[in-house]
Amino acid sequence: MPELPEVETTRRGIDAVITGQTLRHLVVREPRMRWPVPPELPALLTDRVVLECARRGKYLLLRFEHGIQLVHLGMSGSLRRVPLDEAPRKHDHVDWVFDHAILRLHDPRRFGAVLWHPAQDGPIEAHPLLTSLGIEPFDPRFDGKWLHDQFRGRAMAVKQALLAGSAVVGVGNIYASESLFRAGIDPRLAAGKVSRPRCDKLAAAIRATLTDALDSGGSTLRDYVGASGEPGAYFTIHAAVYERAGQPCRVCGTPIRRIVQGQRATYFCPVCQRR
């Protein structure tokens, strides 16, 4: 599934293509996404200027004068720029048609979403899908103290506490395993037992892991296509532990272990990562 680095890479890509441009038509071929695409949306957005392309968690936020369009890529979604004359293919559900190009949403599994938040409903932060999101990993307030405060008293394993997204958003399954390896923390350790100095290490490791993924144009999805139309680099190629079960740890040579936590695979080095 697209994780935060893919969504941020997409945001940067489409920002360059659509911000400041006038949306001529929104074409909805398939409204049955995770939630139905509001039927009034094409009429609301005809000939409207995209003022900004922002992101909160894994939601892309396309800001117009009269409201914000929320776009989520779900499990399998991708957005890409295509020429005006390119015919849609199967699973190309939504088009944003501009004068110079089309932004096209492709989503075979249809767990994605295209929603609308009218300006009169107040700040987007109050939207029900966004209110429970944790802090952004690149927010200046996110550090070891923040994590330590969020983890205090929690018996849940630290890997699962990261995935829950209430402490910090954007640390999905791959990045949780990779960050814990970098910080030398056993993924099974209770979140509340992670000391303050180790929380400092973990916060730094999360930022470093996400930065590396962004730098490589991060993609975790096999058929992911970046906003430029180029296939994304596969972050897993550079992974230290993720999907490397049985292979030697790049630091100590011990075989990487795979366990299941909350029905998700976790990968770690039993020697480099301590309780």
Ligand SMILES: [Zn+2]
């Ligand atoms: Zn190791």
